[in-house]
Amino acid sequence: MVHAPARPPENAPPVRINLYSDTQTRPTAAMKEAMMRAEVGDEQHGDDPTVHALCDRMAALLGKEAAVFLPSGTMCNVVAILTHCRSGDEVVAHETSHILHSEGGAHAAFTGVQIMPLKGAKGMFTAEDLRAAIRPRTRYTPPQRLLEVEQTANIGGGAVWPLAQLNAVAEIAHGQGWGTHMDGARLMNACVAAAIPPAEMVAGYDSVWLDFTKGLGAPLGAVLAGSSEFIGQAWRWKQRLGGSMRQAGICAAACLYALDHHVDRLAEDHANAKALARGLRQIPGVVVEEPETNLVFFDIRGTGLDVARLQERLRMQGIMISGLGGRVRACLHLDVSAPMVEEAVAAIRATLAAA
Numbered sequence: 001m002v003h004a005p006a007r008p009p010e011n012a013p014p015v016r017i018n019l020y021s022d023t024q025t026r027p028t029a030a031m032k033e034a035m036m037r038a039e040v041g042d043e044q045h046g047d048d049p050t051v052h053a054l055c056d057r058m059a060a061l062l063g064k065e066a067a068v069f070l071p072s073g074t075m076c077n078v079v080a081i082l083t084h085c086r087s088g089d090e091v092v093a094h095e096t097s098h099i100l101h102s103e104g105g106a107h108a109a110f111t112g113v114q115i116m117p118l119k120g121a122k123g124m125f126t127a128e129d130l131r132a133a134i135r136p137r138t139r140y141t142p143p144q145r146l147l148e149v150e151q152t153a154n155i156g157g158g159a160v161w162p163l164a165q166l167n168a169v170a171e172i173a174h175g176q177g178w179g180t181h182m183d184g185a186r187l188m189n190a191c192v193a194a195a196i197p198p199a200e201m202v203a204g205y206d207s208v209w210l211d212f213t214k215g216l217g218a219p220l221g222a223v224l225a226g227s228s229e230f231i232g233q234a235w236r237w238k239q240r241l242g243g244s245m246r247q248a249g250i251c252a253a254a255c256l257y258a259l260d261h262h263v264d265r266l267a268e269d270h271a272n273a274k275a276l277a278r279g280l281r282q283i284p285g286v287v288v289e290e291p292e293t294n295l296v297f298f299d300i301r302g303t304g305l306d307v308a309r310l311q312e313r314l315r316m317q318g319i320m321i322s323g324l325g326g327r328v329r330a331c332l333h334l335d336v337s338a339p340m341v342e343e344a345v346a347a348i349r350a351t352l353a354a355a
Contacts, residue, residue: 008315016318017340022186022214022269022294022333024320031217031257038253042068043244050249054256058223061259062208065201066231067223068238071245071253073185074098076104076209076224079237081146083207083230084179084207087112089145092133092173096123096155096325098183099148110241114142123156124149133178136340147173150183151201152190155325158273158295160190163201171202185222189215189293192266206230215266215294216258218335220251262334269294271334272341276330279345283352291324294332297324305355319344 018024027035041047055067070076077099081091091107093099095117099107107113116123118133135141137173147169153159170180182205191198202208212218224234238244245251273291277298280288285302300310307323314321321344322329328346 013318015320017344018320019330020320020322021331023098025217025333025335027219031254034257034310035250035253038249040247040249043248048249050252054252061198062225064225065228067225068231070222073211074103075221076222079234080181080207081111082237083233084146085113087258089113091146092116094123097150123153130169132174146179148181152186152293157289157297158293160292167204180205184208185211193293212255214302215333216262218254221255264306272332276341283349296330297327302350
């Protein structure tokens with residue numbers, strides 16, 4: 001049986017500090033004002049000027065020929081893999097990748113591909129790992145068609161792939177005749193943390209997308225970029241999976257606002273993540289992974305309390321936090337301030353001490 005998303009307990013107070021995910025961000029008043037002022041048209045007919053402005057800007061930012069506006073990052077991954085691959089092909093990706101763990105089996109259901117999971121620390125694998133995964137080309141093996149990477153690596157702790165490592169695995173893939181695809185859900189976090197321009201970061205990848213609903217704070221939307229031919233084919237899959245979003249300029253305006261106002265400030269989220277990690281390290285029994293961007297993962301097995309109970313007790317104090325792979329995950333974003341970080345550390349310390 002598949003269950004609908006859980007609702008909070010009836011007696012739970014309003015959420016005051018939301019560390020659950022950067023997808024929990026709310027559009028700012030200024031972003032909503034930009035949305036209300038947006039020029040719109042029918043995206044199906046190609047006459048929404050704000051959508052065009054967003055796609056043109058994103059193609060230029062990422063160093064690609066063209067781009068398409070889609071409702072979500074998951075849809076970007078599905079459309080990209082449908083465009084790159086045929087049924088029976090194989091995609092090579094990390095064993096903790098979003099396409100394996102968090103997309104409802106979409107790639108098996110819609111694309112008919114299989115995914116070869118590679119191991120590696122922090123959600124990344126090396127050139128040597130990739131070479132070892134290359135199959136002989138015989139009628140017994142699936143055609144390997146695509147390399148997929150995730151920047152930043154979510155379950156890897158929000159880790160940033162080093163540029164040299166990104167380029168090395170892309171070079172091997174291209175040498176085999178494969179395509180390359182980057183899940184760039186938190187790409188701008190990686191670019192800000194590494195001080196590398198987006199076009200340079202993604203130069204080795206045939207397709208890449210950026211999610212605007214995470215740290216960039218928009219309520220909806222992601223942009224998938226690639227060659228003109230690739231995006232033309234991606235549009236056919238967009239049509240098959242639901243079609244245009246009609247007067248989508250209202251949502252595209254939020255994304256344009258985010259590019260103008262919410263990119264550089266990601267550094268604040270990274271600083272708050274480090275402050276949270278420092279505070280958590282002072283709590284007995286808590287083991288904290290050093291954050292590279294806006295995600296803080298920590299292990300509480302040494303405290304006598306499990307993740308679900310910590311979540312439950314914090315939620316009753318108006319604090320939301322997530323659990324992932326047996327660890328606790330705290331996500332910093334534009335709706336979490338430095339004083340909120342201090343309050344969250346104090347609440348976690350008191351909750352664990354009471355346990």
